[in-house]
Amino acid sequence: DVKVTQSSRYLVKRTGEKVFLECVQDMDHENMFWYRQDPGLGLRLIYFSYDVKMKEKGDIPEGYSVSREKKERFSLILESASTNQTSMYLCASSFGRGNSPLHFGNGTRLTVT
């Protein structure tokens, strides 16, 4: 079974802090994704990566950056956290191109005060 592990289940940060959300997958998947989940809005794509050091913006990249230095690890960075970034963050991975299913982690619930 694919395992996608997010380093923290809950995080509380202050406005203006730099925040790192870490994600690791163990199935040698090429693709990794960061989604944000908010009630009534479903899952919205922030960034995805299709190879080491490669990244592409999703639908809501503003205020976020990402890093993929190793194939198994994909980090989401909030350069200066704001209260409107309080949300559930979901990492996912998938194999190859096309419509391979996404495998999700359990999520990190981030609260910015």
Place this chain on the structure above:
Amino acid sequence: GQSLEQPSEVTAVEGAIVQINCTYQTSGFYGLSWYQQHDGGAPTFLSYNALDGLEETGRFSSFLSRSDSYGYLLLQELQMKDSASYFCAVRRPTDSWGKFQFGAGTQVVVTP
């Protein structure tokens, strides 16, 4: 706004059948996927329809009509453990290959 539309909530009793519709506002997309998410859990993949028609996997079936930009997930013989949120997702030809669009999700509540 949402490109994919699904009902926000459906309530049904154990043993019943529930159909969750998913409509897409513009024409053309590569297939339709469905994901299930229990409260506090990770979304998990349920099914994918690449072609028009019905796909059956146990108690769950999924249907797609690409010409109508419409699909549905059918949950049969409902069980309490089916209480969860269900999301449809598509990938549009106009988008980069990695950009899956998700609906807002349908909360299914199963009552005894």
